[in-house]
Amino acid sequence: MQQIECQAVVLENQRLNEQTSILTLLAPVVATAARPGQFVNISCNHLLRRPLGIMDADPSTGQIKVGIRIVGDGTAWLASRQTGELISVLGPLGHGFELSKISRVITVGGGTGVFPLYFVQKWCYAQGVESIAVCGYRSKSESFLTDEYAVLSCQTLFASDSGDMDFAGNAGQALQSLLTDLPPQAGTVILTCGPKIMMQKIAEIARNSQLPCQVSLEERMACGIGICLVCACKIKAEAAGDSITHLRCCVEGPVFPAEVVEWSI
Template identity: 35%
Template sequence: MSGYVEQGEVVRNEQIGSDVWIMDIHAPKQAAEAKVGQFCNVRVADSTAPLLRRPISYAGFDAQKGIITLLYRVVGKGTEIMTRLVPGDTLDCLGPLGEPFVTSKNMLLVGGGVGIAPMLCIASHLKEGEEAQVILGFRNESETFWADLFKDTPVKVHITTDDGSVGTKGFPTAIMPELINANTFTSVMTCGPTPMMKGVAQVAKELNVPCQVSLEERMGCGTGGCLGCACDGAGGKRYKVCKDGPVFPAEEVFF
């Protein structure tokens, strides 16, 4: 699926952290068809600078209201331009793109950084009979504002911090064995920095829980045409992260 190009109307664009913003956009076609783990590719300017779209995971979507929600971190010129948008402005949005997470009955969600966005999306869209717990990994207390986003979801939140200022000291993998041994998780879903995801995937493998990972790669077209986001897969395969992913079984891309 190549998605829809919609001139979305910005409904909300608020700063929630030192360099993190949340944006609600009226894009009804995407809101109606988006699935957890998919992403939107936004064109931040009408000019050629910056030229490429920015891929941003859906943090949520509401089909009835026609709203998609994006969480983004300011890391360069493109995302800095996005911070200037105000309600009523339009944003060129292409989506939904990519392969989604395959959810299951009892999930352990593990997120770090802006990789928390797709975990929030899963937590906000649990199907009947599904439940989940989430581990959020932060560097320190200043980043724990992310946890507030889960207050209206039915999931139990566990926090780890590198310095131990909040929750458990260490990385998310520090508490995974205890949680997995105390629960009957049917799958692990993770998104965040690659070293974190590799660690999560390894623990899940050791404890025999299927794991899906959402890769974060630089993308050009977002639709599989430019090969800019290609990655190596198991057995000598080559994958286009934007089209074949961004969600993969962990063993397909971490081997």
């Protein structure tokens, strides 16, 4: 897999609200190689880079986008970059979503998970694959990308905890409600990204509905390229006698089939 470090130019910093920004970066090699579900590891004001899912990649312009929620020092630094600045980007990294042999995609995103799933929806639009987007937010005022999703997705369902969007409740409840009325179709897959507790619920709903599900895990990371083992995540072991094994989220993931993820330990 091609992964490369480049000095990316900040083309735009779109501040969505106090805590959230979208950076548009000129990074042609990343833009050409990136696949939905992959991430970049971006240098910041700390020794360690910060991993961010690729929200969009356009090989024709050489641009990529990343959505950033400020949770600490590194993301605050990244979200305050200005047009024309250079930042070091390593990527594209990791194993993205498996998108072969599918006829219908349901993406379920919560919080910052809404960002990387936009890339999936864009891929579906380009490939002519039917797509449904379920996005969960705290409230309408904290929501983002709703217009952009509406353009790409065949159907959208925006849920908010505060009850001021399409569906009152969380993304899991919204998915459950959607599936109740959705006609079955062979080749349907559920792809999810967001808080771990949400993805665990989505995986359970998918299992009960007998639909395949892929989850994008967000472990703490350091190197992002498989060397340091900081990102080890618990996976159900295939070998008899072992209950769990560990895989590197940054290389074997971040996307895994839901059924192999060990949630409970």
